Amino acid sequence: MIFILLTSLLIHELMRSNISKITDYYQQIIDIKQYTEEQSRQSKQEYIALFNHSPLPMWIFDSVTLHFLNVNEAACEHYGFSHEEFMNMHIKDIRPESEIPQMHALLNKAIQTNDASFLGLMKHRKKSGEIIQVKLKTSQVNFEGRLGILVTAVDITQEINTQNKLLATNSRLQQACEIATMGYWTNDLINSEIIWSDEIYKLFELDPKTFELTLDNIRNQFHPDDQLKFDEAIHKVFESDALIEGEHKIITGTGKIKWILERIHLVRDQNHNPIKLEGIVLDITKKKQSEQEIIQSNERFKILAKATVEAVIDWDLENDCIFYGEGFNSMFGYTTFNADTDLWKKNIHAEDSKRVLKDLNKAIKDPKKEFFNSEYRFVKFNGNIAYIQHKGIFIRNDKGEVVRIIGAMVDLTESLEKMNTIEQQNKTLKDISWTQSHVVRAPLANLIGLINLLKDNKKMGYTDDRLIDYIGESATKLDHIIHEIVKKSSREDLN
Known part of the structure; x- marks a missing residue:
């Protein structure tokens, strides 16, 4: 018996120890699982918040059906569609007809290569019908158990238009330089000799017989705002055979302020040592005036847009x-x-x-x-x-x-009239509601009470003709009230 008792105690102790360890082990597993789930939930919330509040338009579409699964606020605001409208749309609905074949080709390629990543330019269509150029970046994601494609869009329409305008402006300037009469000058760095063509003297409105071509005298002909740009050792900033181009203001011999475009080229000897500077000068005063007029016009349109x-x-x-x-x-x-x-x-x-x-x-x-x-x-x-x-x-x-x-x-005339009509309708509806909730209830309660009393009397075996008269009076009152409600509800101000 002692042996059995000791053995039982030993087995009990071992079981208690193992149960405690197993309990601790399972508790750790539960804690880890809860921690993992909490981290996953927080990560999902952070992802959704980042998605919704991103300043860039973003959306997720189903890789099979091509329907939108989710869009952020920036996409709704930029494209003009509400979130509900997006949820009932196909990604083809935001693309011009001419772009749809390219879209299908990219999707087919993504399916074949199992790679949904894409970075490139495409054209999109807003709700207003405006066609924009966007830079797209895509990646594959799992969204609520469905295989989707996450898209980030950057509207670069204005940037491209600006680049096109700059290219057009540069092209016009280049053509103007080729066909216009321009002044030419040279500066011999070895002999410190400067030469101007006649056109430059005309541009600066100076007399070649009396104006001495020295660096100090030339610097003084530049506007004070631009004199600091005039560098005697300008040849030191040249790299390789590059050109230096700049626009400067000058003050002519008669006191006029003009704008010039200057292009400078450095000539080197066989040992790559600078020996001469040569350049051209073009009067761009009218161009600058035109640009100023355009700026003022743009300012006007920007203000009107506000x-x-x-x-x-x-x-x-x-x-x-x-x-x-x-x-x-x-x-x-x-x-x-x-x-x-x-x-x-x-x-x-x-x-x-x-x-x-x-x-x-x-x-x-x-x-x-x-x-x-x-x-x-x-x-x-x-x-x-x-x-x-x-x-x-x-x-x-x-x-x-x-x-x-x-x-x-x-x-605001039409809007105010509608508001007044709505206010009058609300007043009438409130009157009807009050009548229904207060006036109608009194005779209706009387009817219910009288009918119940009539039923109780019947069970007790006697009748009271006065109850029938009371019921008739309450019914008549209720009928009158109902007619008044019908009159109110059929007035013209409810139409």
């Missing part, structure tokens, strides 16, 4: 002239050709004119004000009244003075 463009007003305060957009004719019926400069002021509703002009003048005098926003009534050409929202942008000079006001007028 406003809601309906009826545009461009008010030049310095010259006291106003440009009226076509919206004044299409929206308000006024002829804008040779329009009176007071057209806008004169047709603000009499009851609103003083307030609007006072607010405008106050904003003009405040140098911190950049925008103007007002709502008022405006009289159309046919005499009708339009409710207007007027947004404007102030252009100020260095002193903070307003020199131009560019704005747009939006007709």
Whole structure:
């Protein structure tokens, strides 16, 4: 018995020890699994957050059906489709018809090579129909148990257009240099001798008989902003046979400011030592003036793009002239050709004119004000009244003075009418709701109580004719109330 008892105790102790170890082991497995699942969940959340909040348009599409599986906010905003619209679309829907064969070819190649990665240029189509050029990068991903392809798109349309414009400009400049009369100069570095052609003297408006060609004298002919660029040891910056090209401002002998384009070439001897500088000079003043005009025009369009463009007003305060957009004719019926400069002021509703002009003048005098926003009534050409929202942008000079006001007028008449109609409908519906919840309930409760009382009397074996009269009166009241509700619900303001 002692042996059995000792053996039992020993076995019990061994089992308890092993059970404890096994329990600890399984607990570690459970802890590791929970940790792994938590890490996976956090990683998935971080991935989704990164996907949704990426500033670049991104989407995932099914590699088999080619339908969108998910798109981020940037893609919706850039392409103009809502998330719901994307979810019902095929990737062909954002591509021009001419690009679809190329798309299928790339997809077939990806299937054959089992490689969905791609980096290249493609054309896409926005919801508005605008065709854009994008740089795409793709990779294969698993999304909710489905094999998908993750796409990142970068719109490079503007960049390509800019490059094309620069290439076109460079081409025009090159052609101009070839066909235009240009000045030519040389600087003999060995003998310190400078030579100008007659065209350069004409460009600088200098007399070759009296102007001494020294580096100091030439430097003084450059505008003070550009004199620092004038380097006597310019030949030291040359690499190989490269050209140095620059645009500079000069002050002519008569005091005029001109722009020149200069190209410089370094001549070397057989030992690769610099011996001479030679260059050409071209008058590009008109080109610079044209570029400035383009810049000003672009600034105008950028400013107009910030406003809601309906009826545009461009008010030049310095010259006291106003440009009226076509919206004044299409929206308000006024002829804008040779329009009176007071057209806008004169047709603000009499009851609103003083307030609007006072607010405008106050904003003009405040140098911190950049925008103007007002709502008022405006009289159309046919005499009708339009409710207007007027947004404007102030252009100020260095002193903070307003020199131009560019704005747009939006007709809110139809929207306000709809809002008023909706408010009236809501009021009527509230009246009906109150009637249903309060007035109808009283006779209905009476009917239910009287009927229950009538049933109880019947079970007890006697009748009370007064209950029937009460039921009739309650039913009549309820019928009257229902008729009133029907009248309210059928009014014209609910249509």
